[in-house]
Structures are given as C-alpha cells and as structure tokens.
Amino acid sequence: MSKTKHSLHSSAGTPPGDTGPSYASASGKKRTFPLSLLCLTIGAFAIGMTEFIIMGLLPNVAEDLNVSIPQAGQLITGYALGVAVGAPILTVFTHRIPQKKLLVLLMCIFIIGNALSVIAPTYGLLISARILTAFAHGTFLGVGSILATKLVTPDRRAGAVSVVLAGLTIANIIGVPFGTFIGQQLGWRSSFGAITLLGIISLIGIIRFIPVIPQGPPxxxxxxxxxxxxxxxxxxxxxxxxxxxxxxxxxxxxxxxxxxxxxxxxxxxxxxxxxxxxxxxxxxxxxxxxxxxxxxxxxxxxxxxxxxxxxxxxxxxxxxxxxxxxxxxxxxxxxxxxxxxxxxxxxxxxxxxxxxxxxxxxxxxxxxxxxxxxxxxxxxxxxxxxxxxxxxxxxxxxxxxxxxxxxxxxxxxxxxxxxxxxxxxxx
Structure with missing residues (x-):
C-alpha cells in the first residue's frame, strides 16, 4: 500500500503535460486489460455506429425529411468535416480539463448530439446535430487512447489503444448492420435512439470505473x-x-x-x-x-x-x-x-x-x-x-x-x- 501511495504521489511531480506513470504500473499487478478499458471501447463502439450507420439509412432519412439522396449524403460529409475541424478546436479549448472529466464532457456532447438527431424535425437541425456529435469524435478517441495507455503496463500500450479502437471496428461488424435493421423496421430515428442509450452506458462506465490518475500541470x-x-x-x-x-x-x-x-x-x-x-x-x-x-x-x-x-x-x-x-x-x-x-x-x-x-x-x-x-x-x-x-x-x-x-x-x-x-x- 505504501508503495502505491508513493508512486501516485511522485506522479504529481511530473513535468508539465507529461503523461505520467501508468495506472497499471502504479499498482504493479495489472497484466490483463482492466475493466475500465471496456468503458472506452463502448464509447468508441457508439462513435463508430454514429459515423457509419447513416450510410444504410440515407433513403429513409431523405424520404422523411423531403430531401434528395445527394442532400442526405451531406450528412456523411458534414460529420467527416466536423471530426476534422472539431478535434483540434475542442482540444484547444479543453486542454486544461483533467482527462477523466474531459471524457465525461465529451460523452455528454455525444449523447446530446444523438438525442437531437432523434427529435430533429428538419434537415438543417439534423445536420447541425451531426456536426455537434462529430466534434466529440476525434477528441474522445484521442483522450481515450492516451488514458488507455495509463491503465496498463508500459509494454502493453499499443495493445490498450487497439482495445479502444476495437470499438470502431466491432461497430462495423455488429453495430451498423443491427442499427440499420432497427432503423429500417422502426424508423431511422430509433437507430439514433439506440446510439444515445449506448452513449449513456459508456458515460456511466467512465464515471464509475475509470480512475482519476494524477497528471501534473497541463x-x-x-x-x-x-x-x-x-x-x-x-x-x-x-x-x-x-x-x-x-x-x-x-x-x-x-x-x-x-x-x-x-x-x-x-x-x-x-x-x-x-x-x-x-x-x-x-x-x-x-x-x-x-x-x-x-x-x-x-x-x-x-x-x-x-x-x-x-x-x-x-x-x-x-x-x-x-x-x-x-x-x-x-x-x-x-x-x-x-x-x-x-x-x-x-x-x-x-x-x-x-x-x-x-x-x-x-x-x-x-x-x-x-x-x-x-x-x-x-x-x-x-x-x-x-x-x-x-x-x-x-x-x-x-x-x-x-x-x-x-x-x-x-x-x-x-x-x-x-x-x-x-x-x-x-x-
């Protein structure tokens, strides 16, 4: 116990912005990937569904909102541009926020964006909601990847990152086909409702299971x-x-x-x-x-x-x-x-x-x-x-x-x- 306290205390003295020692190495015992990584994987899974599910629902969205298929396709372009522009901008404005709190904030933005997609009455509001959701995409995956490397021993850093990014890949196997099926049977809005629920599950997991790791001054x-x-x-x-x-x-x-x-x-x-x-x-x-x-x-x-x-x-x-x-x-x-x-x-x-x-x-x-x-x-x-x-x-x-x-x-x-x-x- 005294060794753990000493390790965590010493991490407070890391240089500004240093990633500090990993949580796993502080405990000295973690050789398997911890449960906390699963919370990040679920968040990445929800993000992957949000990005790609619209491809299978374009005809449904276009018909419901009275727009053409090419116009509906701009929902994909808008999201991609939102990720490209939003990640560095959001990082600039939130870089002083501790990483766990930042993950909570980003997942809240993600949940709000998808909830707005569920109720969006017009095409303009839907594309705005998609762009808002996209802003959380890159920063969540970036912060999540950094935090994941601190939850394991140094020799498993890339493996931890791959566990988080696995959420994106699994979303393509399970999430997108299943979400598309839901949208085709119950309406496209129900697909975004399911994604919103996944975001809430990830948020609860982040709050409950991810530890607060001392980072030093940003x-x-x-x-x-x-x-x-x-x-x-x-x-x-x-x-x-x-x-x-x-x-x-x-x-x-x-x-x-x-x-x-x-x-x-x-x-x-x-x-x-x-x-x-x-x-x-x-x-x-x-x-x-x-x-x-x-x-x-x-x-x-x-x-x-x-x-x-x-x-x-x-x-x-x-x-x-x-x-x-x-x-x-x-x-x-x-x-x-x-x-x-x-x-x-x-x-x-x-x-x-x-x-x-x-x-x-x-x-x-x-x-x-x-x-x-x-x-x-x-x-x-x-x-x-x-x-x-x-x-x-x-x-x-x-x-x-x-x-x-x-x-x-x-x-x-x-x-x-x-x-x-x-x-x-x-x-």
Missing amino acids: ANLGQQFRNLIRPQVLLVLLIGAMGCGSLFTVFTYITPMLVDISGFAEQSVTWILVLFGFGVTLGNMVGGRLADWKLMPSLIVNFAILAVLLAVLTLTLHNPILAVTTIFFWGVAAFGIMPGLQVRIMNMTREAPLLATTSSHSAFNLGNAAGAYIGGFAITHTGLISVPLYAAVIAGLGLLGLLWSLILHDRRASSDGADAGQSIVAR
Whole structure:
C-alpha cells in the first residue's frame, strides 16, 4: 500500500503535460486489460455506429425529411468535416480539463448530439446535430487512447489503444448492420435512439470505473502546438492519412466492384462486408500486439503487405472466392496499422501529446475523404477495376513515408549520440 501511495504521489511531480506513470504500473499487478478499458471501447463502439450507420439509412432519412439522396449524403460529409475541424478546436479549448472529466464532457456532447438527431424535425437541425456529435469524435478517441495507455503496463500500450479502437471496428461488424435493421423496421430515428442509450452506458462506465490518475500541470497551448507542427509528427499524420486514404479509395466503391466485376448478388455484399469487418477487428488487435513488440518494423511490414494486397485485389476481383479472401486479409492489414501509428505519435509527443493525438483523427478523416474522391476519379478516368491500383500507390507512398521517418529518427539519434560524446570529451 505504501508503495502505491508513493508512486501516485511522485506522479504529481511530473513535468508539465507529461503523461505520467501508468495506472497499471502504479499498482504493479495489472497484466490483463482492466475493466475500465471496456468503458472506452463502448464509447468508441457508439462513435463508430454514429459515423457509419447513416450510410444504410440515407433513403429513409431523405424520404422523411423531403430531401434528395445527394442532400442526405451531406450528412456523411458534414460529420467527416466536423471530426476534422472539431478535434483540434475542442482540444484547444479543453486542454486544461483533467482527462477523466474531459471524457465525461465529451460523452455528454455525444449523447446530446444523438438525442437531437432523434427529435430533429428538419434537415438543417439534423445536420447541425451531426456536426455537434462529430466534434466529440476525434477528441474522445484521442483522450481515450492516451488514458488507455495509463491503465496498463508500459509494454502493453499499443495493445490498450487497439482495445479502444476495437470499438470502431466491432461497430462495423455488429453495430451498423443491427442499427440499420432497427432503423429500417422502426424508423431511422430509433437507430439514433439506440446510439444515445449506448452513449449513456459508456458515460456511466467512465464515471464509475475509470480512475482519476494524477497528471501534473497541463502543457500550455504553445507547447502542444509546437509538438503538433514538428516535421516528424506531421509526417506520421500524413502517413496515417495515406493509410486511411488507401482504405476508403476501395471501401467507398466496394459494392459496385463486387457486383459488377466479381459477379456477386447485391444482397451477398452485406455478408462480405461483415467478413471484412472481422478482418478489420483481427487486424486491429494483432496490430496492437505487434506494435508493442516492435513498433516501427511492424508498421513498415504492415504497410508493405497492405500495398501488395491492394495491387493483388485488381487481379483477384475477377474470381469470387479469391476476391473475398483478398478482401478479408486486406481488412486485417488496413487496420493493423492504426494502433501503431497512434502510439508512434504519442511516443514523439510525450510531454504534450493531446493536440497531436486528437489531430490524428482529423488527419485520418481527411484521408477518408481524399480516398473517396480519388476512387471516384479512378472510376471516371481509368475504370472501376483500376481503383485498387490507385489505393496500392497511396499505401506505397505511406510505406515510403515510414521509411523516411525511420531514417530521420536514426539521423537524430546519431546526432544526439555525437553531441553527447563531444560533451563528455569537453568535460
């Protein structure tokens, strides 16, 4: 007991903005992921449902609110822009709030936004509610990822991040299909009602189970911003955007590719996407474990496999069995990179990670939007079959970015070692 008290007391003296020691290491006993992580996973699950469920309900929303399908589609664009812009803005205004209190505030914003979506009488109010909800998205996942790393031992940080992000992937397997079914049977508003209830469950869990971990004084905004604009950090954000861009270049148009090229019936695509979702979830968990083992080597190998699989998909799309097999492993590789990238950013901004970590979700969503645009460009100019090749090129550029990041890191390490040697000689 005295050791625990001493450890928690000493954490109060960490430098401004330092992440401090992990809760798990303070207790000295936690080797399995704690229950408190589940509360963050449920929150991420609800966020994943909110982001993607609207895709299956566009016709219902358009008919109910008397708008066109393209207008209803702006509910997706508005949400993505809300995430991209909202994460850094909300972080700037809330960076002094302790992390547990900030999670509670963000989940309250999320609940209010979805509750407004349930009762929204007009299209304008609905898109406003969606943007409000999106503001909580990136900051919740960023803060949740940072807090997750403090709830486990240092050698399990990437694994803890992957557990939180698993909520997003599981939402695609279970939440989105189930929520779409509810919306089609009981009306689209009922889907947002179910998401609101999930948000309330996550909020109660956060309040009840997540401990208050001493952080020390928060880093000032200048320090947060300087960390964000460091070339190495910006490079990793760009690499993350490329990873997501390669994903959405193909994923946005996966249905027409499977129907028109592979020859699947449209109703079969749903089950293929469920299989893809299982691959995504597996990749997220395996990627977290590999990143805890060897961070940069695992990221480099993963990006290389991702680029190869996307190129191979161009060939296997013509064979239904090979197409489905490739799509499953593509899902594994596509999300295997996410935990490692998040931890890489946190490692480079240890003294003030919040703004950079939340901005990563802005970068990821910008990558999503760019990928969808590039996929559309490919279809218009070189045909549907060429879409995976464009995605493979984007993933290849991400791989080159990772290699460049590793070279810069090695150069800096060599320079620091030389400076230290000169200092010793001078003394």
